[in-house]
Amino acid sequence: MNPITTIAHDTWREDALCRQTDPEIFHPEVGGTAVPAKQTCAACPVRRACLDYAIDTRQQWGIWGGVGQKELRRLIRARQAEAA
Ligand code: SF4
Known part of the structure; x- marks a missing residue:
């Protein structure tokens, strides 16, 4: 990843709503709720x-952009397939 991409990726974090919440809710235990x-x-x-x-x-791992692990892995595979 080049430095410009890294900087662009990090600016959104300043407005992340999860900065105002308990970070543990984004990493629920197995069988726990992601709601x-x-x-x-x-x-x-x-x-x-x-x-x-x-x-x-x-x-x-964890909840990102409102998406759980299973869906996130599917999206990663789909993007990799697009790039191939
Ligand atoms: S994990 Fe959720 S709350 Fe945190 S930045 Fe991503 S979308 Fe926003």
């Missing part, structure tokens, strides 16, 4: 940028 995290993401102004970042950097 509080997804509700926070639904109201977050940088949801799209967050999800793009998670896909670009292949984040596979």
